[in-house]
Amino acid sequence: MADSREDFEAIRQIHTVLVLHFVDGMKQNDIAAALNLSASKVNRLIAQGRKLGMLRIAVESPFQALVDIEKQLIEVARLASAIVTPTVAGSPESTLQQVGRAAANQLLETLRDGDVITIT
Structure with missing residues (x-):
């Protein structure tokens, strides 16, 4: 006992x-x-x-759907990384700004001194 x-x-x-x-x-x-x-x-x-399984952690975010799509893109296309951004329906300008910001942030995070970028 x-x-x-x-x-x-x-x-x-x-x-x-x-x-x-x-x-x-x-x-x-x-x-x-x-x-x-x-x-x-x-x-x-x-x-x-x-x-013992006493702990369950859940992260709730409005971005979860975007993260899920990123994971699918990485897996299916065998990418090193992917970023999916939200868009505003009917506003191509806003969408372009979102994509530009995401691309700029990704470049800032991944570029190192001596890296070369080419755009065609």
């Missing part, structure tokens, strides 16, 4: 640490201080929670 009580307490402690870290946004060191645990113990509890 002691094992089930100990298991319950261990799972409860993991739950507490997961909530403090992922829901409340506390840093592991702060959780350690608040619960009188070592930072490494907090880290291990988080790892255990993941291993």
